[in-house]
Amino acid sequence: MKTDTLISFYLFGVFIAAIVNLLRLLIRLPNVFSIRTQNFKKVGMYYSIAYDTYVESKPTRARILFTLADLLVITPLLSWLFILYNLWFWLASYFNMIASPEKLKELQFNISSMDLPKEKVEELLCDFQRHYGLYNLLASIDEEDDEKNVLIIENGGMEDYSAELRVSPSIMQYSHNYHAPYYDYATDETYEYKIEGTRVFSRLISRRVHGLFVDGQEHYEFKDGVLLESHIRRRLNDTKSRLDKETPDETISHMRKELEWNEISSIIAYFLLSKHPRIISRQEFRKHIRQELERMKLGIMKIREFANLNGLEIRQGKNNQYEIHFPETVSEEQGKQLGEIYRLNMNEHTYSNFGVYQGEFSDNDNLQNTLLEYLGEKKENGSRKSS
Numbered sequence: 435m436k437t438d439t440l441i442s443f444y445l446f447g448v449f450i451a452a453i454v455n456l457l458r459l460l461i462r463l464p465n466v467f468s469i470r471t472q473n474f475k476k477v478g479m480y481y482s483i484a485y486d487t488y489v490e491s492k493p494t495r496a497r498i499l500f501t502l503a504d505l506l507v508i509t510p511l512l513s514w515l516f517i518l519y520n521l522w523f524w525l526a527s528y529f530n531m532i533a534s535p536e537k538l539k540e541l542q543f544n545i546s547s548m549d550l551p552k553e554k555v556e557e558l559l560c561d562f563q564r565h566y567g568l569y570n571l572l573a574s575i576d577e578e579d580d581e582k583n584v585l586i587i588e589n590g591g592m593e594d595y596s597a598e599l600r601v602s603p604s605i606m607q608y609s610h611n612y613h614a615p616y617y618d619y620a621t622d623e624t625y626e627y628k629i630e631g632t633r634v635f636s637r638l639i640s641r642r643v644h645g646l647f648v649d650g651q652e653h654y655e656f657k658d659g660v661l662l663e664s665h666i667r668r669r670l671n672d673t674k675s676r677l678d679k680e681t682p683d684e685t686i687s688h689m690r691k692e693l694e695w696n697e698i699s700s701i702i703a704y705f706l707l708s709k710h711p712r713i714i715s716r717q718e719f720r721k722h723i724r725q726e727l728e729r730m731k732l733g734i735m736k737i738r739e740f741a742n743l744n745g746l747e748i749r750q751g752k753n754n755q756y757e758i759h760f761p762e763t764v765s766e767e768q769g770k771q772l773g774e775i776y777r778l779n780m781n782e783h784t785y786s787n788f789g790v791y792q793g794e795f796s797d798n799d800n801l802q803n804t805l806l807e808y809l810g811e812k813k814e815n816g817s818r819k820s821s
Contacts, residue, residue, distance in 0.1 A: 447513030454520065455505040462486055470546040473555045477712055553631075556713055585705045599702060603709045607639070619645040627706055628695070629713050632722040634703040638692040661689055699791055701804055708808060720809060727805045733790030734798055740788070744775050755796045
């Protein structure tokens, strides 16, 4: 009799547990066909009825059948243990419940109530991660491999320097650490970035400068996306020299622009794009790189033609940087004419007339090699290095 009572008690618990899971299944089922789920599918995320959340892999038929068996047969066998555990979990969740910020409610409403284009879904998900530190649904699959998220830049421009860029795709931020050859000047910067199509924009969050060039001390110019104007003005007034061409107000005005979204047009942009295959697919990325490579090649061809037509020469100078030079033997009158041609057509603002930026011309060999690496190719032999 006692055994029959225990069995009946156990079976009643199994029945209650099965009913609980059946209700849970019925509550979750509408999510499978919801607008939010359709929006998440556009960025490669799928609803898991087992975990009531979104995952990266699409649930297979076998996985769905196992979930149904688990909810309706396997876990109910735990009977009252299952019921007590769930009761404890629900009570703990209820008493630890906190109010959601209004911004989070707005983001949830937007993604759950409207059929959005892929780009808008990506933007909303980026807002989630940026403001609330959530797991990045658009993170790169290579993020766990830290070394693949580091870009070393050396000997760029007209002077020696070293810079390291370390990107965190999960929060769409990167750090940029720069130092001069003997560390007499160094900066540590943090940027946040966003991607719109194939264009990359960034804005400064923080900057620390240090080294002998800045009195051997450490100074912060930006913190938490705020320009520390009072500190900078005090430093400018203390260290002002006659060689400074800008007034403190002009310097502050230029620094404020770093807090705005500015488009990145350098090797950094390609590196950041390569870390987000969910925002820009591999095929779209390859197409963009190929287009950029052709744009640079055509631009360099136009510059060479212009230089040859006007008696200018292209040579490789320090650090293999391309430079425009006058012929070694030229009269004073010719020199003036060439100087005027150079001034009007070869400054940083007019390079765009050739379809390239000045930096893309001067560092063309390195840039083309980098782009070809993204495509898994090598630079063609016999590329011209001077003209």
